[in-house]
Amino acid sequence: MYNYDSFDVEFIRERCAQFRAQVERRIDGSLTEDEFKPLRLMNGLYLQLHAYMLRVTIPYGTLNSGKMRQLAMIADKWDKGYGHFTTRQNIQYNWPELRDVPDMLDALAEVDMHAIQSSGNTVRNVTADHFAGAAADEIEDPRPVAELLRQWSTDHPEFQFLPRKFKIAVTGSPNDRAVTRAHDIGLLMATRDGEPGFEVIVGGGLGRTPMVGQTLCEFLPKADLLPYVEAIVSAYNLLGRRDNKYKARIKITLHETGLDELREVVDERFAAIRATYTGADQLRLREIEQQFAPPALSTKAIEPFETAKRYDPIFRAWSDTNLAEHFNPDYAIVTVSLKKHGETPGDASSDQMRLLADLAEKYGHDELRISHEQNVILPHVHKGDLPVVHAALKKLGLATANVGLISDIIACPGMDYCALATARSIPVAQQIATRFDQLKLEHEIGPLKIKISGCINACGHHHVGHIGILGLDRAGVENYQITLGGDGTEDTVIGTRAGPGFAYDAIVPAIERLIMAYLEIRADAQETFLQTYRRLGADPFKAALYPTQDKADAA
């Protein structure tokens, strides 16, 4: 866990004071709304029709109990007692008053947090693998690098007014849990001849034009990271389109400029910028790394875990789905599902936040993570403590055993909250979850990622869902398109459209047909939906989705 040093503390303090003054200057007319907008966005403050929304960054998804309790306090004091965890490792508060926002920012600063660059056309919150520092398959903890990038991008003078937002993700594990290929820059930690470095991917993104990123540099030595990233963003700042916001992301720049030409510009800039970095950044990185030293793990019996597993079927189901392998076999990574059947994915009440803080402090080496799948993670829990943790979670509705299963759905806010939406998405997620809970098939179906977006902006990542659902508006009527075979892991695949869309009341039955077909045609119980899809292709699934049409073809 990174703790601010005096430099960070003074910076944040000054920044909060600046924002307080900007709010006043907006009110006295020195700043037009046009001019104020990017300034408030830079500080995480959005405005919709009647309400402001404050989006707080959780850098690389890492929190401790103190931070989590402060987030709960803010939810109680300035919001309606809950917060919403998003797919970008942020927490959003939906009901703050403009005049309270400077106080909220001060409260965040007290626990080394801020809302800087959580929106606006700038380098956004750097995201990382949510299992970082705990996963068994990790080469190296990506968070020190993410923290270095956070410091580098914060208030970067050149890059506060880019053509469009710019997102960077880092992973230190070959199993990519950070969807790096769907980011403007994705960094995959790697080694070459024993030297640490990165494979650098550019130009990925979802949204209305989904694209899988391409490799700009096969191997970048670790010490070259900041100048190289700076060269990319610098090239993008001048080459990126500013005439059309839907063509302004670097993925389009890459597409229009070409990989080789972009590389040429980047390399030329890199050569000049590299010389300005004399090693202070690497010293900084060393200091940061020390703060991410692994926790002092304890050695004690794991018997309670084995016993509970044997005698408590509910605990067993939960441990089957919600635990992941820790680098220490006596430990587990616990994913706490914020996807209770029928609830809004990603919402957590202040009581739930406080409970999670308590559990982290008591049983989790004081660490918490937010995943891009909108769940909360306790990365270091001794197996012997799991039954107690599970029992505590159960009390506040946090023990849903569905991580990675059909009801662990990512859904964007859709028509219920979002003004851009063309269809509802949360109710669709709730109905799918409830339906398969009724059918008691969830565990039988096994790993399956359903992702739902309420419009083509794809906030719900539907392109990379094994089953993606995109809600559209067809002549005033909601219509849901299904995509199949998407995958957000290291071999990122954009899903393929299955065919014509479904009406609101036909979408859940369509998903049910799809799942029933899978259960029928899978090779065995071990073969996941995605594997079956890859083995057999789309045809049997299409036949299940469009039965009448199939008959018509046969006739």
Next chain:
Amino acid sequence: MPLEAPLAPVIERVADLNARYKHHSATAVLEHALADPMVGSIAMVSSFGAESVALLHMLSVMDRSTPVLFLDTEMLFEETLIYQREVADKLGLHNVRVIRPDRDQMFARDNSGNLHRSDPDACCVLRKTEPLQKALDGFDGWITGRKRFQGKNRTTLEFFEDEDGKRIKVNPLVHWTPQDVSDYITNNRLPRHPLVAGGYPSIGCAPCTSRVAPGEDARAGRWRGAEKEECGIHFVNGKMVRGNETEVSDANVVVSDDGFGGDDWTGGFAPLSEPQTADVGLDLPSDTMPENLSGQLDDVTLIRVDFPSFADGRGFTIARQLRLMGYKGRLRARGHVIADQYAMARRSGFDEVEISADLAARQPQDQWRARANWQTHDYQSRLRGVI
């Protein structure tokens, strides 16, 4: 989650709306314009001229409370002012807002009331464009009565137009002919502008409107003898027709760490296309790729980089690149840079910022000086070992 929910860019909404309402009638277009969320908040702009009453009547049937902006240029015919009140009363339009030119600006720019003779474009800017733009601030769109038959620039008008990416302009009557208008007025028994009978089929400001002979184009009487066709409220190819822009730049303010100052540079500026000398400043547009300038900067002592909008951050990277290429002379940012960007400008390598007198008035010196401490709390210096 109530996130920022901007409407799609005007240009896209306009294309969408035009496709959607392609085959609709004037009334349907107007009705939708009033209700469609894609259009947003809307006002009608009316001159209460010869044909205006048709559209005003249509509006009054649908929603009498719609804001109607009436632009009193203070050069109108007395008849128009009387007719305006009469029509508003009769149709029950109870949200007519009379827009007038700004007092101080009138005093400064057209004290004698003769500007329309020497420079009708500038006069229109002062009396129409500026007040109207100000009045339209806060609206997402406006409704006008323009029609295709009215003149050369208008022959390709659509129902919905993109006003420079800022607003949607709705023209429900584009396809109407003079006969349609006349029929509509007769059928609905609407009062006519008293001057129509006197031979004015198109009525604007008194000094700029003359009678039209039978057979002549209806708008031929507007700005007769001048090349002018549009009054400047409207836009030709997305550009506003306006007067000489460089006039005000004398009053530009140059901001440095010491605060506001005048411009001590007397050599003027020239673009890259002209030969470079040490006495003349080099003006660079915001789409410059600095790489292309290598070898051309040896003799230059001042470079000025344009910021067309504060949201366009290219200038920061241009400055940084120029410094990295070894340029050591004076470097100035010029245009729409706001006080909150001063530290960014300085950190990127600019020495100073040149802003308009207007901006300097709105964001006085203190707001810029607040960032004169740009060297502190700078992560970049820290990571580069400069502090």
